Amino acid sequence: MKAGVLGKVYNDGDVIVRQGEAGDCMYEILEGTVEVLREKNGQEVCLAVLSKGDFFGEMAIFEREVRSATVRAMGEVRAMTIDKKTLLRRISGDPSLAFRIVEKMANRIRELDIEIERLKAI
Amino acid sequence: MSSDFKNIKSSDTHPPLSDENTSHFKLNENSRIAVIGGGPSGSFFAYFLLNMAERVGLDLHVDVFESRDFDNPGPAGCNMCGGIISETLVQTLATEGIELPPNIVQRGVDSYFLHMDVGSVKIETPLQEMRIAAVYRARGPKGNTDLEWGSFDGYLLKLARYKGANLIDDRVVDVAWSNGRPEIKTRGGVVRSYDLLVVAVGVNSPTLKLFQDLDMGYKPPGTTKTYICEYYLGHDGVGSNLGSSMHTFLLKIPRLEFAAIIPKGSYATVCMLGYKIDKELVQSFLNDPAVKKIFPPDWDSDKGACQCSPRMNISPAKKPYAERMVFLGDCGVSRLYKDGIGAAYRTAKAAARTALFEGVSEEDFEDHFWPTCKSLKNDNAIGKLIFLIIGQLQKISLTRRAILRMVSKEQKKEGKKRRMSAVLWDMFTGSAPYKEVFFRTLHPLFLTSFLWSFAVEIWPFKKRTTIQEES
Numbered sequence A: 001m002k003a004g005v006l007g008k009v010y011n012d013g014d015v016i017v018r019q020g021e022a023g024d025c026m027y028e029i030l031e032g033t034v035e036v037l038r039e040k041n042g043q044e045v046c047l048a049v050l051s052k053g054d055f056f057g058e059m060a061i062f063e064r065e066v067r068s069a070t071v072r073a074m075g076e077v078r079a080m081t082i083d084k085k086t087l088l089r090r091i092s093g094d095p096s097l098a099f100r101i102v103e104k105m106a107n108r109i110r111e112l113d114i115e116i117e118r119l120k121a122i
Numbered sequence B: 001m002s003s004d005f006k007n008i009k010s011s012d013t014h015p016p017l018s019d020e021n022t023s024h025f026k027l028n029e030n031s032r033i034a035v036i037g038g039g040p041s042g043s044f045f046a047y048f049l050l051n052m053a054e055r056v057g058l059d060l061h062v063d064v065f066e067s068r069d070f071d072n073p074g075p076a077g078c079n080m081c082g083g084i085i086s087e088t089l090v091q092t093l094a095t096e097g098i099e100l101p102p103n104i105v106q107r108g109v110d111s112y113f114l115h116m117d118v119g120s121v122k123i124e125t126p127l128q129e130m131r132i133a134a135v136y137r138a139r140g141p142k143g144n145t146d147l148e149w150g151s152f153d154g155y156l157l158k159l160a161r162y163k164g165a166n167l168i169d170d171r172v173v174d175v176a177w178s179n180g181r182p183e184i185k186t187r188g189g190v191v192r193s194y195d196l197l198v199v200a201v202g203v204n205s206p207t208l209k210l211f212q213d214l215d216m217g218y219k220p221p222g223t224t225k226t227y228i229c230e231y232y233l234g235h236d237g238v239g240s241n242l243g244s245s246m247h248t249f250l251l252k253i254p255r256l257e258f259a260a261i262i263p264k265g266s267y268a269t270v271c272m273l274g275y276k277i278d279k280e281l282v283q284s285f286l287n288d289p290a291v292k293k294i295f296p297p298d299w300d301s302d303k304g305a306c307q308c309s310p311r312m313n314i315s316p317a318k319k320p321y322a323e324r325m326v327f328l329g330d331c332g333v334s335r336l337y338k339d340g341i342g343a344a345y346r347t348a349k350a351a352a353r354t355a356l357f358e359g360v361s362e363e364d365f366e367d368h369f370w371p372t373c374k375s376l377k378n379d380n381a382i383g384k385l386i387f388l389i390i391g392q393l394q395k396i397s398l399t400r401r402a403i404l405r406m407v408s409k410e411q412k413k414e415g416k417k418r419r420m421s422a423v424l425w426d427m428f429t430g431s432a433p434y435k436e437v438f439f440r441t442l443h444p445l446f447l448t449s450f451l452w453s454f455a456v457e458i459w460p461f462k463k464r465t466t467i468q469e470e471s
């Protein structure tokens, strides 16, 4: 890895987060693209493609469930973990730190609404 | 305009409280805010205030006064520090959507070495991930010609400007009250009054004297002199000698409290904290075998590229707020010895939240800004106690050996709880509050392991520990 970069590098096809595993951090994508996959009965469904500036795994921060999806690197990816404990401690002192997370989650709900509307129309 | 720049003493200097003043302590559409100082705390404040104002649909006018040009290498563009951006701050900024780009991060740091006279040991993060950033506050040290690198302070200021802050590259030379509002005067002759004055001038500027005489209860923070020197080793030289580790030293050198060597792009930054640092103390540290072994054999300690003796905040300012005025970062309350930039972020954000959502009266700052400062202040009191204990332990060779034994044992065992490593990691990197570190040392398992390592060292038939790990 280059000297002046942060996070960790994942290669094409590397699984960063696996569905069903316990998690205690979220990930910020610093470079590259990942696919978010849901596995059911041995089949993979791609739920989303995320890239630089996006984060994933945030559900682990707010609930104690296992990872709801698998996240896999598409090409070389650089991502950094954000610890649950660090983040919750900071949010408890400064709730405005959660603004961006809430904003992104709201965007995702909006996208899901569009998707539901599309599926209902079929 | 009824302003008074000359005789700003005692009661003349306090804002006259008219009805208008007491009832209009809220920021409104087009309110004017001045930030003196475009270091981390000033830029963070401007950025977050404008960011939150945008969310609530409020237009504010923010002027940042900064006379330094951070695009310069060396003293002209530098706010003098070790340049470690703590793990917690890197993660928090990432959550805020602020990524530190590769041209600002001179080196990602994933581990650190603890060097003592009895040996050295490497402490790694279990994740083996670069979550600490080593940066330069200017565009590198004096004489740096590698313009690929950017300044950390310059980057933050750019973010603030991108959000809409107006940079005025001028120096504030006077402050007064005008019709109950703070008014500033610059060297270039600008005279302007504002709805809020944010003071973010650090502790290395004579500007603080301007506020000392104002009758508002503010007293500048206590400081101590430190020492920083940059050595050119070349990009590969830094990689092969220091790696991606921060090197910390607990040595038995009189008056030396703590020292670190930090890997940057092509340079190594030597940072020293101690009592009355002078040439003699610097020399005895640089000539110590534990230090010499880190540098190449032909290294000449007299050939530093750049050196300085900045002051460091070591005790909090008194009452860092007043009507329409707030003091951030180093000139207010910071963290003891560690993560000063993290403290600048926290105080700046608390002030921005208060100003936008609560108001800018003295009471608003006392109720909503001061608690953040107070929690830093209280944590520093525990930090002081920890450093005192470390100072005492440092004097006893047996305890130094026991620490070394415990850490090296932990580092060899995968998956096990690394209690001493975690305590030292958080202590040296500033990743956790001092209170948390302190309580972890009181855990029965921590104490048992430490006493066991101590007992092994005392055992007369045991070979004495000297652990060396290659960097």
Ligand SMILES: Cc1cc2nc3c(=O)[nH]c(=O)nc-3n(C[C@H](O)[C@H](O)[C@H](O)COP(=O)(O)OP(=O)(O)OC[C@H]3O[C@@H](n4cnc5c(N)ncnc54)[C@H](O)[C@@H]3O)c2cc1C
Residues within 6 Å of the ligand: B036, B037, B038, B039, B040, B041, B042, B065, B066, B067, B068, B079, B080, B081, B082, B083, B084, B085, B086, B170, B171, B172, B173, B200, B201, B202, B203, B204, B205, B207, B226, B227, B228, B271, B272, B310, B311, B312, B313, B328, B329, B330, B331, B334, B338, B339, B340, B341, B342, B344
């Ligand atoms: C030896 C040493 C090592 C350190 N190492 C680290 C470290 O590794 N990590 C870390 O997090 N912290 C470290 N710190 C602490 C860190 O440097 C400070 O906490 C941090 O710089 C505080 O930011 P600030 O914005 O409050 O002040 P400053 O960084 O001092 O910025 C103040 C700004 O105000 C400007 N200014 C001053 N007066 C005026 C005026 N009248 N008009 C206009 N502009 C003005 C200055 O030009 C400057 O740009 C270290 C400190 C020292 C002394």
